[in-house]
Amino acid sequence: MVTNLRTCDLTDPLGLETTRPTLSWQLTGPAQTAYHVRVDGLWDSGEVESADQRVVYGGTALTGRTAARWRVRTRDAAGDWSGWSAEARFELGLLDPADWTAAWITHPDWYDEGNPRAGEGRPLPLLAGEFTLTRPIERARLYVAGLGVYVASLNGAPVTDAVLEPPYTDFARRVAYATHDVTALLRDGANALGLALGPGIAHVFPHQDRYMKFYGSKAAPRAIAQLEVTYADGTSDRFGTGADWRATEGPTTRSHWYGGEDHDARLAVPGWDVPGTDRSGWHPATVRPDGTAMLRARACPPIRVTEELPATAKLVATDGTAVFDVGAVVAGWAELRLDLPAGHHLRLLPGDQLDAFGRVIQSKPTTGAPIFSTYVTKDGPQRWHPDFRYDGFRYVEAQGLPGHVGQEALTALVLRADNEHIGRFETSNALLNDIHTIIDRAVRGNMYSVLTDCPHREKLGWLEQTHLLFDVVAYNYDVAAYCRELAVTIAEAQTEDGLIPDIAPEYLVFDGAFRDDPNWGGAMVRVPWQLYRWYGDTSAMETHYDAMRRYVGYLTGRAEDGILGYGLGDWFGLDDTTPVPLVGTWGYWRAARTMAKVAGVLGRDDDAKRYRALTDAISAAFTGAFFRGERFGGGGQASEILALDMGVVPDELVPAALDRLSEAVRTGAITVGEIALPALYQVLGRAGRHESLYGFATSTDHPSYGYQVRHGATALTEAWDGPTRGLSQNHYMLGAIDAWFYRTLGGIGQAPGSNGFRRLLVAPAAPGDLESVRASTATPYGRVSVAWRRTDGEFALEVEVPPGSTAEVRLPDLGLTSHDGPGTAVGERAWEVPAGRWTFGGSR
Template structure:
């Protein structure tokens, strides 16, 4: 009856650093939990039988220390007082909690270390590091703790230690470097063994190359690595092998890698000229363990065609815009130089388009062949592309030579959405593809020219991401990165990590920086987990107080406005003041949940002050965004404004930008104006999602007319409609006052000529599924409610007087019913 055990929202994690981890579980069947009993072995904690419906509990046993390995199990009591059997055990293991646990040293190639020189290693091949050691007997346990800067690939006896790629994730590398822990026992052998690390500069060390595109240049740290292999032998003894002065260094076959501009690899080169590695002075206090899923290859897309441009250049099409690696598989003689040019679009001559406003330019990878069958892809950077020019390729090579390896943070997919309308399905697909294309170690805004963590999307489109993926651990890690970027005066910059400092307002906008306040609240609401609010409460408070210090009489005057909006009459201070209000009101609610009553009172008063100031300062603003944001705040309740906006939206006259767009779907959805939203969702004229689909977009683009205008072809910032797809058409939401989907609100709309919808997502209590159809005056709704939840089901008002409802349903109103966990069918007809 008990399944899906998670520790810190991860499956059997290795190397965590939380000494009070959270345990969670789900139930099968339909019974409600009334009690739980958790045991953590060996002898660390036993809760006894606890009277509670909670399916998430924080460890409260004996202190956990570095390297603690434990297992836990849970049983539950059902509504009838019966106890389940014990669940299968889940496991977790702590990493190295103190700098003193590290005896390894940071090392690098001698030519890549010049203390104080930000251009160390420039123009040199990338370094290889190698250490050899002897195992005198079999091992029963082997843990490799490893980190590197900027990107590393670690191997044991030539085999990768993990399928994670582009490690480590983005952080403020001067303050925090993420290390990973791997079980490498299966890769070891008795006798001689070798541990290797390949290094690339990544975003930590961006050279000022003149022949390639670069968003910026600068160095946080030159490439280096640290590794500590800890061994338990069969006879009960212990061993340790660490990076240090006994390691060797050489130059490898990758002769250049630039995070933005490209990577060059000469497969003819072999490692030679091994020299003693250089020990890099540096603290180990910056090392912190990985706390969320890493980036992995999640799809392999073979090229669908080899095209030929007007000048004869071969161009490979993988069929859809993606982010990741273009992999070559060839059988050629040595010495052929190939240039791979990635891009999202083709020009009129069939060549890949690159320009600074779209992808950045020039961006290319080069590969010099060795002799015979060979496979290669970049290892230390990635690209956004659909098409790949391969200049220098022989004419006989077919489409099988190129495969797209699609990369993203490996957050578990949780959502499905499908309707009877093919266009709407395509819109959902291109939005999801854009989310995947930007779900890296931070949520980026595009995978080519930027690769930066712009923050507005993280919270404005939180539900778009969370309906489709399990991001509980991922978003908590994003918050750590955002909090690290906060300045001493409380400012949260528009990007995190802040690898470069932009000029205001591109550094200081409340709808970007407000992520520090909104995300902890969203994690609480979505997953029922208050830990992010507890951890970041001071940072949240400092940010709202920073905004207050910049406001004049409740109005905040600086910012970017309603970015990429089609109506430039919306006042920038109006949009910023709305963001200020949203941060203050969220702060009040968070303080209330955490029992900070004085703060809750103070921030409620601030929110009311901002509301009054907004009403006074912007009473005459009549742009679409202005009226939507006023309605969202409750400043306006004007039905005429709703009518004006609904009529405009239905007619395809949407003018809002990315800040007001989620509020537009929220406001019109709450007001029941689903027919207007449906008309917009199915429009194919500019501006609309359908325009993008009809003009060939395979991922959501940066602008409404992106496929015909240019700009990035892989941007998810305009993807707010996807939340309405799930919540409005699928009807999957939370009842008022619910957190973590404890009590569902199933309220599907059936606008226009839509005939059917199937939607599902996974909540902390399990999967929720909604499926409805209508035909010939009959409406049928199937709802699956997971154990631990209940649901209020509201049938759409379709003028159908006859209702057929389950026997278990309790009537709440004319069209509303309450049901417990289970699978239920509702019907309506004439």
Template sequence: MVTNLRTCDLTDPLGIEITRPTLSWQLTGTGAQTAYHVRVEPGLWDSGEVESADQRVAYAGRPLTSRTAATWRVRVRDADGTWSGWSEDARFELGLLAPDDWTAAWITHPDWYDEGDPRAGEGRPLPLLQGEFTLAKPVARARLHVAGLGVYVATVNGAPVTDAVLEPPYTDFTRRVVYATHDVTGLLRDGANTLAVELGPGIAHVFPHQDRYMKFFGSKRAPMAIAQLEVGYADGTDDRFVTGADWRAAEGPTVRSHWYGGEDHDARRAPAGWRPVAVRPDAPDVLRSRACPPIRVTERLPATAKLVATDGTPVFDVGTVVAGWAELSLDLPAGRYLRLVPGDQLDAYGRVVQSKPTTGAPIFNTYVTKDGPQTWHPRFRYDGFRYVEVQGLPEHVGAEAVTALVLRADNPPTGSFETSDGLVNDIHTIIDRAVRGNMYSVLTDCPHREKLGWLEQTHLLFDIVAYNYDVAAYYRELLVTIAEAQTDDGLVPDIAPEFLVFDAPFRDDPNWGGAIVRIPWQLYRWYGDRSAMETHYDAMRRYVDYLTGKADGGILSHGLGDWIGLDPSTPVPLVSTWGYWRAAHTMARVAGVLGRDDDAKRYRALCDQITAAFAGTFPESGSQASQILALDMGVATDETALDRIAEEVAGGGITVGEIALPALFRVLGRAGRHDALWRFATSTLHPSYGYQVRHGATALTEAWDGPTRGLSQNHYMLGAIESWFYRGLAGIGQAPGSNGFRRLLIEPAAPGDLESVRASTETPYGKVAVSWTRGDGEYALDVAVPPGSSAEVRLPNLGPDLGLDRHAVPEGAVRLGTRAYEVPAGQWAFRAGR
């Protein structure tokens, strides 16, 4: 059977703008596909019977235009020549592809617009915009295309049009604003209807103020909105209702919202003082459709306890560090003023800790109650917290008053990982929690004081994100934002979007900017998707050429070095030159895949030049990071370096920072030094992941000393061990030369006293799962290979008690060599014992 049909790596997307969308599917059973047949209706494309094992194809039918609504299905043929039945239908709809498709205007509250004053409206309640329209005929279909700046909430007849929140996503709002398309057919009613949009400034308009924390201030765009409701009637006619001069504006109950400092809401206020809106003539030029999952509420965590500080202040604990909203549920009389102070840690007196290096300070939300039962949370910003101090709350209110609404980009979870070792499981949990806490419309480095898209994590830790979440569409959208931030001379800044310009290395480091080269390659390797390499090839090439223009004889000297490393002796030029080499090396591979042979040759020669310069400039001895990066490049000739580093890591003497850390796990893992990595993984001494767990971390922290040091308690940049958990302990990887997990390499390690591992991840072809156990002289390995894939399975060297002569190999596995077997799709059980 054919299942999981997706368009552009999304399920039944609305409002896409790609006119040659990628159509993909998965199979059930174990048979191999030898041909496919795709039909896209109504009459848009019939591929015919195509001899191919591809399960990812580009639409090649009639030209798709704005508002095209299509359904599609696929059938496949197996190796015996038998065709499957047709799959269930999938669908996609195109959005508004041309500027002329928009007849709506950008509008705002007149008090929030003054042509000569970009700060107009600051200090005033947030604007509420409203339009009314009448439907006189039965509606068959209705689509709402809507965007806003900086954050908007849209409703039809008082009901939210979507469960997506904090819309729109980060972009350079002066160049591109993302709109969303929603099916609102079910929200409309006969007769009078109301479409409303409430606005907050978001990160697009960060105004300066004195009473609360702000990372920066400045305005890309002041609050405004645009909405276009297109209605198709049952009789075949259609109508359109749009934002324009006939809309009205009022001040809403949210009296202030600041992206960093907090939000203030007075529930007693009702919208009043309705006035004609202001139509914005200086509106953004480019509206682009949403191309990846939005931010949603993905968990609800009720407070596990109501704590009381020594001064009597109530503090609610939701049990784990999260990012999102603290929701109040109360039954109180009107007029009580509450101040909510979020944070990750408590001081010795039981109060929430806020400071500049942790969360930023002060950050707080305020709420003035209305009368009776009520529920409230901020809507136009978010916080990072575990604890919420609620000042002004009556004593009788219990723990049930506070719930954490956990937000993140709603990329589908794909991975699972569990071992027999509780500490390792806890490390996996805190890394995953930190990824969730920073997976917003961009990958941030912390959800409180920064909320910025620092780029080094996006590519250095791509695999720890991709093992656990489907980020095919999400990472493509990240790339669009990164490419927009590239300057005319080729520089890619360390953050994207570049909402503020940092100085020197904090703006220009190859291990940050190199994301524009690495991510397209990673998407190709992980998902088999060439489109990002094709789309961004010129930007990638311009960046590597920019680095070449900054280099001196192959050495690149500027940058941040091995950030947050424990050994300050690692030379900054060594780390930057490694980043330069990695970008050039990746560029050569990309050019080769795309058939740009001249470029491939040029970048291979550049790699050779950089490698020779590196070997001739930096001594083989030096810091741990220096040696690891040299080994990763293949320029180290000291045969004892690997042994020396493995011994240091096993003894807990890790000194590398976030740039060299992924390379450390990669180099030692490739060399089979899993016992050394295992000893580090299970250490609880500083520095280690176990130290963080044992000292109370519930999400990965910014520094090795975690909860015992005042830095962010929700930071995933040190999470590189997660890739070793999946690739090393579970053994889930790709065979050399494979892309998109077409051919798997299953090679689990069994270090130390580890007794079992159970892990899985979704690939483009379906779920691959590995489970192994050992004990009492027995070893069992179970492997699930999805249809469309095959696998090489390499059994670990289990010592003399579990020799090769005692292996029980399943029928159908083909022996490739010592402890190595080839298997097709299916369930495979390998056994060994006395």
């Protein structure tokens, strides 16, 4: 009856930092009227009259290393209690800097107190330490962190399948450590822990022969690890990095976050991370003076290999160069699988497109250039991929590869943050399915430890997509814990005067609007609110309220008479008549309006009143500054859309404005960029202009999504005409249509005033010649699915509502004469239903 128990939106997490974690669950039976939670030995909630399926641990504050088991039972409306659920677990990490007795260490050649660039150009370090276990163990935990990228192994085996650790943070303020259960990897007697280091984005050094987005060092390569062992007799031991560790150079001779990685397999150090290896020729590890105050537990899923795509073809360019095609634009690693003698020098160039001669295209506006990795073979069967960086690619040009090597020699290992894939969308229209696929592929390609804009030339966390396309990501992936962590990263980037920069973390300080635009920095206000709306989670709003308030105050300080006169405008728009101040002021209005809502939910009534007044003042200023005759701004689409979204268009002018926009969208004459595009779907969707939106969705002329599909895009591109124009072939910033797919064609939305999908509004549209749709996603209460089909004179709709939710179901107006459905009728074609599977229909 009770299932899917989670702690802080994670399943059985290790290493939590919060001492009052959130506990949540789902139901498989009747709706809940009361709950009873037991955290063994720590807290008993008693029987609580509540329908809440998300509660905060209410016992005494937990302490570091606490391991807990918990379970829950619920009561239904008939007064019957379920049985106790299966047990869930969680465990806290190291909560105090004093809990760390290990030290930060590195290779001596990579540390010079007066030279942050020490080690550049040298092979990457390997660090190893041995320890002995003298009696049977009960459990073992490894707490480990590194800068910039580390790979940890125990007795020659990886301690985790997480890769590219640690995640992006402001490394001077916070470094995320991971906690691993390594009990099964330990052995009686001698054991060895190994740490391989790479520079990552923490240490981007000048690279003379390869592409650099920027260069500079936040932290040179280093690592810290602490292994805590509890023996069966109740005693314990602790082993950590320190002066007794040894260091040597490994076979990776160079790694650059942007430019590539070089590896000479002939230089591999046999047994470097297993016990008993002779390390007498190694150097003593250098203990760095860094403290442990910046270490914080990772609180969201790590990056993992989520797909393997074997090459679909080995192509041969006109000059004979081998080029592998993995069939889709992806982000991750190109893995070589070879059987060759030692000494073959290979150069691998990743790219998204090929030129007329069949060679990989690289240029600064597309992927960055040049980007390449090199590999020198050892003797015999071998596999290799970069360990310390990643690429965006579809094609891999392999220079120096012997001609007899076939397409089986290369496989794409697709990487992303391992947020559960929860969405499904499929229609009777193959083009719409392809559009959904390329958008999803671009989301995957940029879902790393932050949401990046592209996986090759930038690899930076540009913030506008994080909130403008929140729904696109959340319909398809469970990002409750992930986006909560993003909010932490955004708040860390805030400056003393309240500015939220356009990227977070701010590894590179841009100039002007590329650092300061409210439609980028507004993520600080919008993401916590969206977490509440989507998951019913108020914690991010509570945690970051001061940062949110300070940011709106910063915008107010920069505004003149309510107008914010700077910014990037409607980025990548096709209409140069849209005033930049109009777009910036809309972003300011949206932030203020959201703050009013946040303050209201948190019970800060005075603040809510003040922010509502600010919102009204901005609206009035917007109208005064940009309303000319019967149009806003320069009369372009973005100006009208944003004015309609704000509700400042006079009532008598709204129909004409909607007609103009609808006709332009229907005919494919769209000019908006990435800022106004999500608002276009919201404005026209609220107005019921689905036929026009469907016309644009099925267009194949430029500009359109269909144009990209018809011209070979396998991931959404940076520009409407990206496949033929160039630029990045892996950008999701124009992907707003995917939320419209789920919300409007699939009909999966929330009723007004609902949060966390407690009350669903299932109201699918059936525009144009669309014959059927199947859509589903996961909510905090369980899976919601919708499937509809229409034939001549009939419409059938199937809806699944999860336990704990209710739904209002509305059938589209298709001119049918009779409609029927279960539940309580609340309109001519509308019914209210509880949880369950329901069928609705209409006919002539």
